Amino acid sequence: xxxxxxxxxxxxxxxxxxxxxxxxxxxxxxxxxxxxxxxxxxxxxxxxxxxxxxxxxxxxxxxxxxxxxxxxxxxxxxxxxxxxxxxxxxxxxxxxxxxxxxxxxxxxxxxxxxxxxxxxxxxxxxxxxxxxxxxxxxxxxxxxxxxxxxxxxxxxxxxxxxxxxxxxxxxxxxxxxxxxxxxxxxxxxxxxxxxxxxxxxxxxxxxxxxxxxxxxxxxxxxxxxxxxxxxxxxxxxxxxxxxxxxxxxxxxxxxxxxxxxxxxxxxxxxxxxxxxxxxxxxxxxxxxxxxxxxxxxxxxxxxxxxxxxxxxxxxxxxxxxxxxxxxxx
Amino acid sequence: xxxxxxxxxxxxxxxxxxxxxxxxxxxxxxxxxxxxxxxxxxxxxxxxxxxxxxxxxxxxxxxxxxxxxxxxxxxxxxxxxxxxxxxxxxxxxxxxxxxxxxxxxxxxxxxxxxxxxxxxxxxxxxxxxxxxxxxxxxxxxxxxxxxxxxxxxxxxxxxxxxxxxxxxxxxxxxxxxxxxxxxxxxxxxxxxxxxxxxxxxxxxxxxxxxxxxxxxxxxxxxxxxxxxxxxxxxxxxxxxxxxxxxxxx
Numbered sequence: 001x002x003x004x005x006x007x008x009x010x011x012x013x014x015x016x017x018x019x020x021x022x023x024x025x026x027x028x029x030x031x032x033x034x035x036x037x038x039x040x041x042x043x044x045x046x047x048x049x050x051x052x053x054x055x056x057x058x059x060x061x062x063x064x065x066x067x068x069x070x071x072x073x074x075x076x077x078x079x080x081x082x083x084x085x086x087x088x089x090x091x092x093x094x095x096x097x098x099x100x101x102x103x104x105x106x107x108x109x110x111x112x113x114x115x116x117x118x119x120x121x122x123x124x125x126x127x128x129x130x131x132x133x134x135x136x137x138x139x140x141x142x143x144x145x146x147x148x149x150x151x152x153x154x155x156x157x158x159x160x161x162x163x164x165x166x167x168x169x170x171x172x173x174x175x176x177x178x179x180x181x182x183x184x185x186x187x188x189x190x191x192x193x194x195x196x197x198x199x200x201x202x203x204x205x206x207x208x209x210x211x212x213x214x215x216x217x218x219x220x221x222x223x224x225x226x227x228x229x230x231x232x233x234x235x236x237x238x239x240x241x242x243x244x245x246x247x248x249x250x251x252x253x254x255x256x257x258x259x260x261x262x263x264x265x266x267x268x269x270x271x272x273x274x275x276x277x278x279x280x281x282x283x284x285x286x287x288x289x290x291x292x293x294x295x296x297x298x299x300x301x302x303x304x305x306x307x308x309x310x311x312x313x314x315x316x317x318x319x320x321x322x323x324x325x326x327x328x329x
Numbered sequence: 330x331x332x333x334x335x336x337x338x339x340x341x342x343x344x345x346x347x348x349x350x351x352x353x354x355x356x357x358x359x360x361x362x363x364x365x366x367x368x369x370x371x372x373x374x375x376x377x378x379x380x381x382x383x384x385x386x387x388x389x390x391x392x393x394x395x396x397x398x399x400x401x402x403x404x405x406x407x408x409x410x411x412x413x414x415x416x417x418x419x420x421x422x423x424x425x426x427x428x429x430x431x432x433x434x435x436x437x438x439x440x441x442x443x444x445x446x447x448x449x450x451x452x453x454x455x456x457x458x459x460x461x462x463x464x465x466x467x468x469x470x471x472x473x474x475x476x477x478x479x480x481x482x483x484x485x486x487x488x489x490x491x492x493x494x495x496x497x498x499x500x501x502x503x504x505x506x507x508x509x510x511x512x513x514x515x516x517x518x519x520x521x522x523x524x525x526x527x528x529x530x531x532x533x534x535x536x537x538x539x540x541x542x543x544x545x546x547x548x549x550x551x552x553x554x555x556x557x558x559x560x561x562x563x564x565x566x567x568x569x570x571x572x573x574x575x576x577x578x
Binding site for chain 2: 019020021022025131133134141188235236238239240245263265275297298300301303305308309
């Protein structure tokens with residue numbers, strides 16, 4: 001089983017990332033919006049951490065080379081199957097030869113396409129995630145290109161379909177993807193260098209930032225008011241960093257580290273955004289407004305623990321509660 | 330100055346950060362490695378099942394934990410207990426010496442000209458200074474195969490570039506303050522690039538993907554463009570001249 005990529009702008013194979021190799025400098029990588037990825041997999045009967053396709057910025061189409069069961073989640077998008085609109089956030093049976101296209105709309109940036117059985121690429125350091133900067137993982141260590149034939153694992157799609165048909169997430173799962181006009185609230189604990197900012201620390205909560213144009217899987221640069229203290233702080237001793245760390249380089253403008261975050265860094269870390277909010281930030285494109293709010297470690301632990309359990313086993317609604325609207329939005 | 334007891338901070342609901350000092354020095358890094366090894370043992374033995382990953386750096390350790398299984402408060406106690414036991418123990422740390430070829434300057438080291446101007450050193454004397462020492466590998470990080478080495482001679486210790494470059498070629502050798510290091514893969518970076526090694530530092534298909542480990546020693550030696558071309562793309566352990574004698578420290 002396989003698919004052929006017809007048109008791809010920025011798409012890669014991802015799962016939940018490569019854990020346990022950070023002390024060798026190997027980044028975790030993995031899906032930018034893990035909840036959308038987990039749902040995509042669950043909808044087609046996969047384990048939530050199975051490898052799937054991540055599409056950033058839309059403009060993606062492919063051809064089904066053998067009948068398959070797929071699901072598309074993440075950003076609000078038109079899903080076109082052979083010139084007909086189909087539903088996102090549902091399992092979808094597609095015939096051999098079907099042409100599938102994703103057209104991004106206004107809300108969100110990142111989509112996931114899952115396939116029942118998963119994607120058949122080798123696991124490297126216990127993960128199928130692509131780390132394209134390092135040129136390894138996923139499909140030949142790179143982004144997908146037009147003409148690529150991506151192998152899928154063989155599975156009995158009909159029996160999977162019987163189990164998952166019509167199941168869907170609750171509306172709040174779709175609504176967590178930030179709307180263009182919504183100022184996204186990023187809940188964060190103090191970062192490991194928060195103390196170095198003294199009275200300037202509290203200023204970061206007073207400003208509204210916008211997602212800058214310099215954003216990729218490694219980090220999102222935010223534009224807005226400078227934190228002056230950062231200019232005098234300069235560098236700190238290099239230490240481990242992670243997704244969600246908010247670094248302040250000497251220009252005083254925050255960088256939120258994302259899925260392809262380097263393993264260590266030498267900029268002062270003012271905040272640490274909790275996981276579920278980093279995943280929501282991943283869905284924001286250039287110009288989206290964000291702000292930070294402070295929570296304590298106990299709260300952050302509760303949120304993280306709950307989020308981890310949802311990622312492992314995303315709850316779905318049964319078919320009889322089906323919503324018959326035009327679009328799930 | 331190494332703290333009497335490490336400073337412990339927590340963040341994000343799943344990170345515990347342990348700092349031994351705010352500098353780069355061998356003694357402090359030894360503390361990091363001692364505690365790292367002890368905590369790795371502990372986590373392997375399953376005594377603290379909540380620890381998912383531990384990352385050593387120059388003067389700190391970062392524990393990534395699962396808040397479904399443990400919490401920062403508990404880990405803080407575990408760390409302090411362990412440190413109490415370890416503090417005055419001497420640990421035998423094994424290390425290898427690696428010889429790394431470097432082509433200095435020109436297109437290999439685009440920032441060297443500026444460094445020569447700033448340091449008032451000639452091309453030859455700069456190379457002599459940079460290759461004069463065995464550097465300690467304090468840590469790996471940033472990107473795959475990036476090896477943090479130190480300490481460089483004060484004469485060539487120059488700060489990072491004000492704004493990082495978006496693309497640095499793999500194999501590039503840079504200087505940032507008292508640190509020198511090698512970029513394993515293409516990445517952005519703010520270190521001043523003085524040269525480039527033809528050696529493949531990182532290969533994800535190898536086990537381990539990187540030959541150099543924290544605590545090892547590295548010495549650079551200059552090569553010509555012709556020699557560079559001959560060695561280009563060879564993995565470190567496949568280069569017959571790469572490994573010096575094994576040292577016990």
